[in-house]
Amino acid sequence: MEICAICAEHEATTRDHVPPKSIFPRPRPGNLITVPACAECNNGASDLDDLFKVYLSMQAAANSEIAARLFREKTVRTLKRNQRLLNKLQEESAQIEVTTEEGRIETRTGYLWDSVAHDAVIERTIRGLYWHHWGAPLTRDATLSVQWLQTIPDQVLEKISLFNEVALGDDQVVYKYIISTDDPRFSLWFFDFYGAHWASGYTQPTVI
Numbered sequence: 405m406e407i408c409a410i411c412a413e414h415e416a417t418t419r420d421h422v423p424p425k426s427i428f429p430r431p432r433p434g435n436l437i438t439v440p441a442c443a444e445c446n447n448g449a450s451d452l453d454d455l456f457k458v459y460l461s462m463q464a465a466a467n468s469e470i471a472a473r474l475f476r477e478k479t480v481r482t483l484k485r486n487q488r489l490l491n492k493l494q495e496e497s498a499q500i501e502v503t504t505e506e507g508r509i510e511t512r513t514g515y516l517w518d519s520v521a522h523d524a525v526i527e528r529t530i531r532g533l534y535w536h537h538w539g540a541p542l543t544r545d546a547t548l549s550v551q552w553l554q555t556i557p558d559q560v561l562e563k564i565s566l567f568n569e570v571a572l573g574d575d576q577v578v579y580k581y582i583i584s585t586d587d588p589r590f591s592l593w594f595f596d597f598y599g600a601h602w603a604s605g606y607t608q609p610t611v612i
């Protein structure tokens with residue numbers, strides 16, 4: 405039997421996109437990645453994927469024409485169907501002052517990401533991509549941590565040529581990763597979504 409790439413525990417009965425296909429507007433890139441997944445891991449994911457798509461498209465729409473299309477074609481529809489999410493966005497929004505490129509100060513509406521959805525989607529994406537590139541799931545004696553990034557740290561940029569790089573679609577998602585061949589429980593991952601949102605994660609042996 406084939407084991408689920410995400411939980412490394414249950415039988416895989418379906419395939420799951422990593423990162424989730426919902427963050428790509430149609431026509432979707434031809435090189436999206438799927439991995440074997442159990443029903444539980446696959447079904448549990450779609451609400452979180454929806455949330456991730458909504459926040460990502462709101463953050464990235466100003467930076468990227470494709471992200472703006474994601475917002476217009478998918479996010480608007482999701483919000484029309486989901487009054488609860490729309491209310492949550494409005495409750496959690498705040499007026500923030502930003503300095504424009506011309507140096508003017510303007511007030512804009514800012515939205516706080518749902519960090520639970522964010523971290524869950526990044527974690528599942530890393531687990532799936534780990535399986536895809538390493539050929540086996542991350543073992544259960546390893547721990548995965550997700551981090552938010554404002555930018556990619558300098559120490560990493562110096563060593564980035566050692567990383568493998570993969571671009572999905574028209575650079576809609578670019579990720580870099582390295583998996584230790586000495587102990588594959590160590591791995592490091594950086595994601596660039598639409599040139600507007602960055603995240604990273606790492607795995608290491610679980611400290612008991």
Ligand SMILES: [Zn+2]
Pocket residue numbers: 408409410411412413414441442443444445446
């Ligand atoms: Zn699973």
